[in-house]
Amino acid sequence: MIDRTRGQETRQRILEEACKVFGEKGFRDATHAEICREAGANVAAINYYFGTKEALYRAVFEHLSVLAETLYPFTQGVSESASPEDQLHAFVRAFLGRVFDPDQLKHLHRIRMAEMFDPTGLLDEVMDQHLAKDRGHILGILRQLLGTGVPERDLSWCEMSIVGQCLMVAHGPRDDRHKDIFGFSEAGVDLLAEHITDFSLAGVEAIRRKSNSATAWAHHTSGANTTRLEEDDEQFH
Amino acid sequence: MIDRTRGQETRQRILEEACKVFGEKGFRDATHAEICREAGANVAAINYYFGTKEALYRAVFEHLSVLAETLYPFTQGVSESASPEDQLHAFVRAFLGRVFDPDQLKHLHRIRMAEMFDPTGLLDEVMDQHLAKDRGHILGILRQLLGTGVPERDLSWCEMSIVGQCLMVAHGPRDDRHKDIFGFSEAGVDLLAEHITDFSLAGVEAIRRKSNSATAWAHHTSGANTTRLEEDDEQFH
DNA sequence: GTACAATTCAAATACGCATTTGAAATGGTT
DNA sequence: AACCATTTCAAATGCGTATTTGAATTGTAC
Numbered sequence: 001m002i003d004r005t006r007g008q009e010t011r012q013r014i015l016e017e018a019c020k021v022f023g024e025k026g027f028r029d030a031t032h033a034e035i036c037r038e039a040g041a042n043v044a045a046i047n048y049y050f051g052t053k054e055a056l057y058r059a060v061f062e063h064l065s066v067l068a069e070t071l072y073p074f075t076q077g078v079s080e081s082a083s084p085e086d087q088l089h090a091f092v093r094a095f096l097g098r099v100f101d102p103d104q105l106k107h108l109h110r111i112r113m114a115e116m117f118d119p120t121g122l123l124d125e126v127m128d129q130h131l132a133k134d135r136g137h138i139l140g141i142l143r144q145l146l147g148t149g150v151p152e153r154d155l156s157w158c159e160m161s162i163v164g165q166c167l168m169v170a171h172g173p174r175d176d177r178h179k180d181i182f183g184f185s186e187a188g189v190d191l192l193a194e195h196i197t198d199f200s201l202a203g204v205e206a207i208r209r210k211s212n213s214a215t216a217w218a219h220h221t222s223g224a225n226t227t228r229l230e231e232d233d234e235q236f237h
Numbered sequence: 238m239i240d241r242t243r244g245q246e247t248r249q250r251i252l253e254e255a256c257k258v259f260g261e262k263g264f265r266d267a268t269h270a271e272i273c274r275e276a277g278a279n280v281a282a283i284n285y286y287f288g289t290k291e292a293l294y295r296a297v298f299e300h301l302s303v304l305a306e307t308l309y310p311f312t313q314g315v316s317e318s319a320s321p322e323d324q325l326h327a328f329v330r331a332f333l334g335r336v337f338d339p340d341q342l343k344h345l346h347r348i349r350m351a352e353m354f355d356p357t358g359l360l361d362e363v364m365d366q367h368l369a370k371d372r373g374h375i376l377g378i379l380r381q382l383l384g385t386g387v388p389e390r391d392l393s394w395c396e397m398s399i400v401g402q403c404l405m406v407a408h409g410p411r412d413d414r415h416k417d418i419f420g421f422s423e424a425g426v427d428l429l430a431e432h433i434t435d436f437s438l439a440g441v442e443a444i445r446r447k448s449n450s451a452t453a454w455a456h457h458t459s460g461a462n463t464t465r466l467e468e469d470d471e472q473f474h
Numbered sequence: 475g476t477a478c479a480a481t482t483c484a485a486a487t488a489c490g491c492a493t494t495t496g497a498a499a500t501g502g503t504t
Numbered sequence: 505a506a507c508c509a510t511t512t513c514a515a516a517t518g519c520g521t522a523t524t525t526g527a528a529t530t531g532t533a534c
Contacts, residue, residue: 010511026355028265032492042513047493113354116408117347118263157432161402168401171353195394198447199440206439207432247481269522279483284523 023107064108072097084144093193095166260344301345309334321381330430
C-alpha cells in the first residue's frame with residue numbers, strides 16, 4: 001500500500017485554511033492564491049485535492065457542520081426528560097456556542113448567514129438538510145411549551161422569534177463593532193444565553209395565553225387593535 | 238441653460254434598475270451589462286453618470302434609505318405621548334413594512350443584510366449613520382419600558398432581541414422558501430407585527446422583573462443557574 | 475446653419491483570478 | 505538502482521467583466 005499521510009495532511013491544511021478565508025472574506029472574495037499561501041501549498045493544490053473552488057466550499061461547509069454537531073449538540077447537559085424550559089436553555093446555549101466559537105466553528109455562522117443573504121446557491125441542498133434537523137428540535141420544545149391546541153403559525157413564529165435572536169446576536173466578520181454595540185465579551189455567552197432564554201420563555205408564554213384565550217371563548221377576533229396583550233394579562237400593572 | 242431632463246431620466250432609470258439588480262444578485266454578482274441592459278442604456282452609462290460601480294452602489298443605498306424613512310417612519314400612527322407599548326408596536330410595524338415592501342424598498346433589506354455578513358466595506362460609514370438613528374429610537378422606547386435603574390447591558394440585549402426578530406423574519410432573495418417556512422403572506426404583515434410586539438413586550442417585562450429583583454435585595458447573584466425566571470415569577474404554573 | 479456641450483454608443487483595453495498543463499520532486503516498492 | 509504512483513510546483517491559458525476611449529448623435533444657443 002502507498003503512504004498517503006503526506007498528501008492528506010496538505011489536504012487538511014487547505015481545508016482548515018479555507019474555513020478561515022471563506023469565513024472572513026466570503027466565497028466570492030476568497031482566492032485560491034490566499035488559501036494556498038496560508039496553507040503553505042501551491043495554487044494548483046486546491047484543484048488537485050478538491051477539483052474546484054466550489055467543491056472546496058462545499059467540503060468546508062460539511063466539515064464545519066459535523067464539527068458543530070459534535071462540539072455543541074443541542075441537547076448538551078440536559079436529560080431527555082428535562083423540562084421544556086431547560087431544554088430551550090440548552091438549545092440556546094448550544095446555538096450561541098456555535099456562533100461564538102473562538103476557533104474554526106465561528107466561520108460556519110458567517111458562511112450560513114452570507115449564504116442566506118448573498119447566496120452562491122452552492123449550498124442550497126446541504127443547508128436545507130441541516131436546517132430541517134435544527135427546526136425539528138426547536139419545534140419539539142415549542143410544542144411542549146405551547147401545548148397541543150396552538151396553531152402552526154404561532155409555532156413557526158415563535159421559532160422565528162427565538163432563532164432570530166440567536167442568529168442576529170453575532171454579526172459577520174465585523175464582530176469587533178458588534179461587541180462594542182452589544183457589550184459582549186467572550187466569557188459572557190452564558191449570560192447571553194440566559195437573557196435570550198428568559199426573554200423567549202416569557203414571549204412564548206404570552207403567545208400561548210393569547211392563543212388560548214382567543215380560541216377559548218370566541219370565534220371572532222374582529223376588533224382591529226383591541227386584542228392587545230393587556231386585556232387578559234395581569235403582568236402589566 | 239441646457240436641458241438635462243433626458244440625461245437625468247437615464248440616470249434615474251439606471252439607479253432604479255441598479256436597486257433591483259444589487260438587491261437580487263448582490264454587489265459582486267451584479268454586472269454593468271445587466272443593469273444597463275434592463276435600464277435600456279449603454280454599458281458606459283454607469284461610468285458616465287456615477288463614475289464607478291461602487292459609487293452607484295452607494296447612490297443606491299442612499300436612495301433607498303431616504304425612501305425607507307419617508308415611506309415607513311418609525312413613529313407612523315402614534316402620537317409622541319403614546320404608551321411605550323404602542324410605540325414599540327409602531328416601530329415593529331414600520332420595520333416590517335420596510336422589510337416586506339413589495340417595491341424597491343425590499344432590496345434595501347437584502348443589501349443591508351448582505352453588507353453585514355458579506356461586507357463589501359463600501360457602505361460602512363453610511364450604514365453606521367443610519368443604524369445609529371434607528372438605535373436611538375428603539376432604545377428610547379426600551380428605556381421607558383425598562384425603567385431607569387436597569388443596566389445598559391439589559392437595554393442593549395433587549396434591543397438585540399427585538400431587532401433580531403425583525404431582521405430575520407425575512408430572508409434574502411430566497412424569500413419564496415422563507416414564506417413557506419414561516420407561513421407568511423403579504424397581507425399578514427400586521428399579524429406578524431402583532432406577534433413580535435406581544436412576544437417582545439413579554440420578553441422585555443421578564444427582563445425588567447429579573448433585573449429589578451436582582452438589584453433590589455442582593456449584590457451577589459453568584460449561584461450558577463439558580464437565577465431562573467420562575468423563582469420570582471408566578472406566570473409559570 | 476454653425477458651434478458647442480451633453481449624451482449615447484460600440485469596440486478596445488486592462489485586470490484579476492480560476493483553472494490547466496506539463497515538468498519536477500518525493501517516497502515507497504521491487 | 506530502476507520504477508511507478510503520488511504529490512508539488514511555476515508558468516501559461518482562458519474567461520468574465522469593469523473601465524476607457526474616441527467617435528457618433530442629440531439638442532440648444534447664437
